[in-house]
Amino acid sequence: MEAESKENILVVGYIMKPSRKEDFAKRGAFPSHPTQNGLIFLPLNFELPISSQLQQVDVLLHKATDEIVDVKMSSSSEFVDKIEYTKGMQDLQRYTESHPECCVIDPFPNIYPVLDRLRIQQILFGLENLCIKSCYRIRGPRFLKVNSFEEPNLEHRLFEAKLSFPNIVKPQVACGVAVAHSMAIVFNMEQYKGLNVPLPAVVQEYVDHSSCLFKFYVLGEKVFYAIKKSTPNAATLMGLPEACDLKPILFDSLKSLPIDKKNQQVEDGVSSAGIQQLDLELVTDAANWLRSVLNLTIFGFDVVIQEATGDHVIVDLNYLPSFKEVPDDVAIPAFWEAIKWRFKSERGQRNSSLALSSADSNIVSFP
Numbered sequence: 001m002e003a004e005s006k007e008n009i010l011v012v013g014y015i016m017k018p019s020r021k022e023d024f025a026k027r028g029a030f031p032s033h034p035t036q037n038g039l040i041f042l043p044l045n046f047e048l049p050i051s052s053q054l055q056q057v058d059v060l061l062h063k064a065t066d067e068i069v070d071v072k073m074s075s076s077s078e079f080v081d082k083i084e085y086t087k088g089m090q091d092l093q094r095y096t097e098s099h100p101e102c103c104v105i106d107p108f109p110n111i112y113p114v115l116d117r118l119r120i121q122q123i124l125f126g127l128e129n130l131c132i133k134s135c136y137r138i139r140g141p142r143f144l145k146v147n148s149f150e151e152p153n154l155e156h157r158l159f160e161a162k163l164s165f166p167n168i169v170k171p172q173v174a175c176g177v178a179v180a181h182s183m184a185i186v187f188n189m190e191q192y193k194g195l196n197v198p199l200p201a202v203v204q205e206y207v208d209h210s211s212c213l214f215k216f217y218v219l220g221e222k223v224f225y226a227i228k229k230s231t232p233n234a235a236t237l238m239g240l241p242e243a244c245d246l247k248p249i250l251f252d253s254l255k256s257l258p259i260d261k262k263n264q265q266v267e268d269g270v271s272s273a274g275i276q277q278l279d280l281e282l283v284t285d286a287a288n289w290l291r292s293v294l295n296l297t298i299f300g301f302d303v304v305i306q307e308a309t310g311d312h313v314i315v316d317l318n319y320l321p322s323f324k325e326v327p328d329d330v331a332i333p334a335f336w337e338a339i340k341w342r343f344k345s346e347r348g349q350r351n352s353s354l355a356l357s358s359a360d361s362n363i364v365s366f367p
Helices: 003-007 018-026 050-054 087-098 108-115 117-129 154-160 272-277 280-294 328-361
Strands: 010-015 039-043 059-062 068-071 083-085 103-105 143-146 167-171 182-186 201-205 212-219 222-229 249-252 298-305 312-319
Touching: 010 328, 039 328, 050 087, 059 087, 059 328, 083 087, 103 328, 108 117, 108 280, 108 312, 117 143, 117 201, 117 280, 117 312, 143 154, 212 280, 212 328, 222 280, 222 328, 280 298, 280 312
Parallel strands: 010 039, 010 059, 059 103
Antiparallel strands: 068 083, 143 201, 167 182, 167 201, 182 249, 212 222, 212 298, 298 312
């Protein structure tokens, strides 16, 4: 390798839980030899001093939520200061804060909004101001934050939030702790009594979407999507055994979703009606807007299309997803390019700031 080429090589240090690291590595995402765009990947671990390891890298890639010990939820909508990380992740965070020259994908403050389902909903409000030429609209679901399922005016608050039954109830904390994925579908007010979903919670409208969900992945400046089988429409849900027993449907969204096994409308996760309705340009514009607002490099979001209106509804948002549904020969080079793109962007902003600082130092003021 020529000396000039060596100078252009970027070392990407990565830290995440072993199973995730192994999954990415099996797909060829973390080569120890230079990629086509000049990246070399170096695994980091918390068994050795993290500061000495970080001195060897140009770019840091992390999945901080893998290292969350606890999230102290309360009635407050903000819980950034309530996140407890492992000691290793705390050391890493302190290092990056004191070494701004280290390019982080993505910085800790940037990921905090996607850890909070209430904050996600508030961000999605901004889609209403997006000027998009489409016969459909893209939006977040209607929602309501709940601190107690026993509050006497809950029914009135649901009505004011325009939430009709069924509702889907999710913990406010979106990831990082086991209970973040303990959810319920509720069919009437009685089922809120003693509901086994961690509080505080976010109640969302249940969108009839013909069992078809679109998983969108943003890798730098590129956007990909895949189609997955999802939960059935409300009328079908009400015929499931749990609903027939007048009970809420409880489920863990990481393990399994309530589905109608008899429904043949969606075959292998693909609904022809849903695909025909998908406005790819509309969702791509929303993805670009989210990238700008969140200032994230690699993230994903789920879209369902409301059967009655054609509304494209964003029902979930997360950072550094696995993007398994996108073929590796397409996704992995895009993944590498996203990292390089972020590094160049950060370096460009840093150089601009230095140039401005230098220019300011040469300004002479006159009385």
